[in-house]
Every structure is written in C-alpha cells, then in structure tokens.
Amino acid sequence: MDNPSAHKQTPQAACLVKAGLEAYLSIPQDPTYEASINSYFSNTAKLRPACILSPKTVEHVSAAIRALVSAKEKFAVRSGGHAPLEKSNNIHGGVTIDLSSLNSIQYDADSERVTFGPGVRWNQVYSELAKHSRFVAGGREGETGVGGFLLGGGNTWFTARQGFGCDNVVSYQIVLANGVIITVTRDMHADLFRALKGGSNNFGVVVSFTMRTMPGKEIWGGVTMTPKQHISDAIRAVTDFTTNVPNYPDSSLIVGVNYAPQVKDIVVIGALVETRGAKDSPAFAEWSKLPKMMDTTAAAKSMIDMGLETALPSNMFTTWFTLTLKNDVRILSKAAEVHNALVDELKSYVPEGDFVTQCLFQPLPTIFGQCSIATGGNVLGLEGAGSDGIIFQLNAMMKTSEQSHFAYEKVKASIETIKDFAGTSEGVLQDWVYLNYADGSQDPIGSYGASNVRFLKIVAEMYDPDGVFQTLCPGGFKLQSGRKYD
Template sequence: MTALPAQAECLAAAGLQSQVLAPGEAEYDARQDSYWSNSAKIRPAAIVRPRSADEVAAAVKALVAAKQPFAVRSGGHTNWAGSNNIEGGVTIDLGLLSAVVYDAARETADIGPGCRWREVYAELHKHGRVVAGGREGNVGVAGLILGGGNTFFTARRGFACDNVVSYEVVLADGRVVVADKDNHADLFLALKGGSNNFGIVTRFTMTAIPCDKVWGGMAFLPKDVIPAATDALVAFTDNVANDPDSNLVAMFTHMPDFKSVVVATLYANVAGVERPPAYDKWLALPEILNTVKMTSVSEMAFEYNIPPQMHDIWFTLTVKNDARILAHASALHDQLVADLVSFIPAQDFVTQCLFQPLPALFGQNSAAAGGNVMGVERQTENGVLFLATAMVKTPEQEAFAYPKVKAWVDAVREFARGIEGGLLEWCYLNYADKSQDPIGSYGEGNVKLLREVAARYDPEGVFQTLCPGGFKISAVGL
C-alpha cells in the first residue's frame, strides 16, 4: 500500500484511510485521467472518495481542523486548472455519490453529485422521465446545476437550478442540512447559480419530467451558408416563445475531420415533433451530413459529447440577438482558425464559435419558478449566449491559443458595445474562463445576498480560502 501523504493524515485519523488515493496508485491515476480537460489535470497530494454525505462531512471536518486546502469535483468537466482540482492539496472526489432514484409518488428524482448526465438519463428513461439537466452526457451533475445549467427545457421550465426541489448540503462545520423553499430558504436560493461558495451538495432532488421521445441530433452544413445560418439563428431566437419545445445550438467550428470551418447544429424538439416549423429556415439550407432522428434525451446524451483529453480554452459573452454581432464574431473566428493553422499545420485542433438562443423568456421562466441568483430575469430583450473555444493537443499550443481566444472575445465585446443594447450583462458561469467574473454579473442585489448567505453558513470562510477553486463570492469587487 502506498504511504499516505502528510496532507491526508487528518483523513486517516477521521477513519477515511480506505477511501484515500495517493500518487503512484492506479486508481489515483484513473481519477486524474477522468477529468475531461487536460488543462484541469494538476496533481493533488491525495484524493479522497467519500461514499456518503456522512463521509463527506467527516472529510470536511478533518480538512478544516487541519487547515488543509482542498478542492471538490463531481464530473470534472470544468476545463481550467484549479476549478475542480488542487495542486498539492486534497481533492474531494464525489464520483461514488452516483445514485439516481426516481420517486413516482412525488414525481422527483434524487441525484448524486458524482453522476454524469448520461447516467441520470439512462436510469430515468426506464420510467419515461427526464430532468432539466445537461445536454452533454459527460458533464457532471453538481457543477452544471450549481452554475445555473442551460438545458433542453429552459424555454419551458427555466434553468436546471430552477428545477431543483431540494439540496442536501454538507456545511463547512460538518453539519448536513437539507435546503428547500421552506428550510434554509436563503441557502436554497443562493445555490441556484451561486456555485461552490457555501458547502458541498451531496444530493439534488429535481422535478421529474415526462419525456419519452425527442426529435433531434446533429446536422453539418458547408461554410458558405454562414450568412444564411446567422439569419436563421436570429429568427429562431425571436421565435422561441412560440415553440418552447424546440432547441438550437449553432456552431461555426473548425474540426480536424473537415480541415475547414463548417456549420454544426444541434436540433432537439423535446415534444417529439418531427421537423417542426421552428427549424424551417435551417432545414432549407444545404447539408453535408445529418444525424437527426426520432430519439430520446438519454440516447442524445450518449451521442453528443465534446472530445476529451484536449487542452481547452473557453470564454463567454451574452449579446443582443443581432446578426451584425454574430457575423462579426464569425469573421473573427475565421481569423483565429487561420492563426492556429499557421502554428498547427496538421490542423489537429477544434474551435467553436458557438451560439445559443437566450430569449428574455428564459429569465421570465426562472422568476416564475421562484427565482435564482443569476439575474437573468433582468434581461428584457432577446439575446444570444456566445461561447468561444479552442481545443488543442499540447500545453505549447494552449499557450499560443489562449491570448488569441481572449482577444477574439474582447473584440466581440467591444463591437457589441458599439450597438445600442448590444452587450448584455449576464456572464454564464459554466462557460466562463477563470479571468472572467460571472458572479459579479449577477447584479448588486444578488451579490449582496450571496455574501450574506456565505457569511451565515460559512462564517470562517472555509469555502473562500481553504477551498479556493471555482468562482468565489469573496473575489467579486464591491
């Protein structure tokens, strides 16, 4: 047995030695390798894998008493270093908290934070149910929900966090509490977009949604349709309120298989309506490849997965639903691709200039569901959620690409600022780079609320200092 690192001795004293993994052990290496992005694979001194909320509580109490820095991970999908792992500290790996239990009487599902969404949907599909969760099957449950969570059902039911009935939470002092609209209601609200500032969620209870069939899949279109695709995206976004069951993700993307920029689209009508009118403009465009069919959310979660084992750069903005802004972002994406081709002649990289509708309806649904802390309900005009990504093979390529992706997003931001109402306030936490300030974008009232809740449930600031990963309310400027 590998010797226990000094950083984990407190865990052994708390009776958790059998759950601790140390460098040099095969299971330690496997858990490190299971991070989606190579960029996140810094090396903790030890990994602890609790099997229950009580073991999470024991781990937290031991680490806090020893003043030992720690990180928390569920699926490990956030791409940037330090978001869900810690160099030289202890990572609390929630992967064994992976139960999914459907309650037919209450029409809810209890979901462990260590699940990935494909596992959640596979279990619920047995009952003809889904939840408003992630659309990419490899994404972990906890990170997506605690960052808000855009889903196939946002136009009907608000964000993923708006569909949580209760959270079981381990607090910094080791207490395990259940937060819902009647108990610890302030914490319940703060967890809806407030990320990992308050404790460790060990169970999410979500509303179950009847959903058997979905008409959906991917279509690929040639680059020369980008102007028409941009117009189709703007029209689709303005039409979401008329067809809240139809979803669209549009990517202008460079992929090694194509050796060029193509348009990749994800369609999903969650009512199971084939070729609904909302997609008419899209379906009229010429296609290279089409995998759209009658399917299920569960099957789509297994099929739609972003490639792992890359070095990944993500930045995000929200902008007005305006073709001029989208076209400018697309033109700058072409320049990024040219720059990357000059540095990576084999073209073994992926970029995405990705757009998703963000109509005012989304925030209205959040408010109707009881509200969250993201401030999206303040958005009065239809917008578009913009994600800029580059995925490359080596640290050297990442170092080359990072400033170029950042400059691309900065330029889109400045262009949008020049159009009346062009730049929207909200920054989506789950897509944000570490240099961005998503929580600060939630608005003064929500920032104040989050500070108060953090101080009430974690007065010693454990999740601000000992657990430094992620976006911290203490780092938001006054």
C-alpha cells in the same frame, strides 16, 4: 489503498488519516489516484493533488470537511470533472475530494422526482428515468457531471418550458463548512436554496440533488453540418429562431461555426431538438432551408443518443470564454468573422488536425428568466432581461499544453476584439456572463447584478462565517476574499 503507511507521510493527508478516512485516500503511487486524474474531461484540469479522497458516504464528506478545516488544508471538490478550468475541480498540492462514488440514482413514482448523488453524469440519470418514461431538465451532453452543471445554472433542452436546470431542483443535501449535513428546500433554509441556484461552490459540498421530472421518453433531434459559405444564412436563422422561442418553447437550436479537424475546414453545425418528439416544428423553418453536408435529425431518439451526438472531444487542453450578445445579426456576424480569423492564426502554429474550435451561438430569450420566477427564482439575474440575447462561447481545444498556451492568448484577444466591436454598436453586448462557460479571468457572479451579489455574500456569511469556501476551497468563481484562512 496500495501503500497505507505512505498516506501518513503525506502532510496534506495526515488530518484525514486521523479522522479515520485512510481507506478512502489515494496518493500518486496508487492506481486509484491515476484513474481519478485520467477521468477528468479536459487535460487542463488534470492537476496533481497531494492526495485524493474518494468518500463512499455523506458522513465521509462531513468528516473530511471537519478535518480539513481544522488542519487548514486547502482542498478542491470534484463532481463529474467536466469543467475544463484549471483549479475549478482539482488542486495542485492540496486535497481533491472526488465525489464519484456518491452515485446513487432513485426515482420516486409518487412524487415524480428523482434523487441522485453528485458523482453521476447526466446520461446515467437519463438512462434510469427512461425506465419510467420520464425526462429531467439536465445537461445536453450526456457525459457532463450533474454537480457543477446545476450549481452554475444549467442551460438545457427544456429551458424555455421549465427554466434552467437549477430551477428544477426541489431539494439539496449539503455539507456545510462546519461539517453539519442539512437538507435545503424552498421551505427549509430558503435563502440557501435560492443561493445554490447559480451560486456555484461557495456555500458547501452538495452531496445530493432532488429534481422534478416530466413525462417523456423520446425526442426528435439531431445534428446537421452545413458548408461555411452559408454562415450568414445560419446566423439569420438562429436570430429568427431566438425571436420565436416563446412560440415554440419545446424546440431548441444551438449553432456552431466550428473548425472541424476531420474535414480540416470551418463548417456550420446545428444541434436541433424538439422535446415532445414532434417532427417538422415550424421553429426550424429557416434552418431547414440550409444545405446539409450531414443530417442526423430523426424522431424517436433518446436523451442519451442526443447527448452522444453533441459530445465534445475529451483529453484535450481546453480554452473557453463566453459573452452574452444581443440577438442581432451584426454582432453575431462579427463573432463568426473573428472566429474564422482565429482559426487562421491557430493554423500558423498548430498542425491542422491537432485542434478543434467552436464559435457557439445559443438562444437566451427573455422567456428563460421569466420561467425561473415560477419556481421561486434563482440568482442568475435574468428575470428582468429587457431584450433577447445569445450566449456566445468561443472554444479552442488543443492536443498539447504548449499549443494550449498559444491558443489561450489568441482566444482571449479574439474576445477583446468582439467586445471592442460591440463598443461601436450600442446595446449589442449584454452584461450577463454564463458561469458554466466562463474563463477564470471572467466574473460571472458579478454579472448577476449588485442585489444578487449582495444576497449571495449575506448567505455565505450566514452559512460559512469563516470563509472556508472562499479560501480553503479556492477553485471556481468566488464571492469575496475570506478572512480567517487568508
């Protein structure tokens, strides 16, 4: 790095220097430090750690964990840096372990599996697999990192057919709190294998994922834009679609009632995909009736192309919350109404072109949970879901920190308004909270159900008895308060 001696003057870095990792450290005076910070998707996550460690090998990660635990230094772990939650993948004044350099991707034709490091993003995985005419159940937005996505469950274009992204992982390599590197599969460390399927960053640092793949090279899909006057029609279309997912498991639909700064108005967005590449799937019959201001749907698209079309704006201050709603027109209509009122509130404080909002509806049919059982199960708690749901996400992306503080309170109040309405209509709000869309004030792991939470705590006690990943690695959604490092 630019100023090696300065690393020794940084207390948080001293243990890493002693462990022989000085060559992989950067501090605020170094260009590599700023490059790492600037590469986070959301400005909300661009905290200022005392130093950043950029390990080049799995052994470097192991040495770092041993050193940090011995010195009782707090740290964060960053994979793709896409999660916008403050402190989930970065830490102010501590040590951030940036896994970006663990970015190898290897496809094995004999096993039809792909192995990759946590530093890659989904578009890179798709690009490599396209050479072999294979798909994998990964992120729908190409710039999303693989690590947090898979450890949080991972909803994909393939969920109705393959289960969640985590259900397609067949092997993990993980560095435990004591620095030991182990391989985790359905047959080796089976308890930890299941815990990692939705249990987030509570057990160690995952340094490699191996996933099963599927044949395929091109999809049918694209994005549509419809005038806001047709919000009611769009809501009826997505509820109809959700009911019919079991009949058309290769078709996916995401609906957004969004404020679009380019038109300075609310519009209805649809993201449509048919993973076999089939055009005119009956699944989209109701959606096809909506008038379109824009329509990019086409055959012969790559996963990379589709990921670019669904990309969110980066380098903004992001607020997002999530709820799981019943697949019911009443509650979805209320959510859209609350979103539109939120836009009016934001306009009173923020210039019209300075923000983006999203009121997203994503089908959560019972078949999603059922698909997970065949692969050994996960900890998400959806296997016994009694009715179809909708993953609802309310986002606000602002240009400045001041605007974001204003927006956060307004978005949070909007969520409470929707929950209050749900209280007047029995059964329209479900308990489950999708971890990858949750705000830090929410409790997604608690929503997995008491038995799954109990299981996760037992596994954490077994593999991390001192609670390192509950306390020294404080970011993200924790299982419990640790003991030794409180």
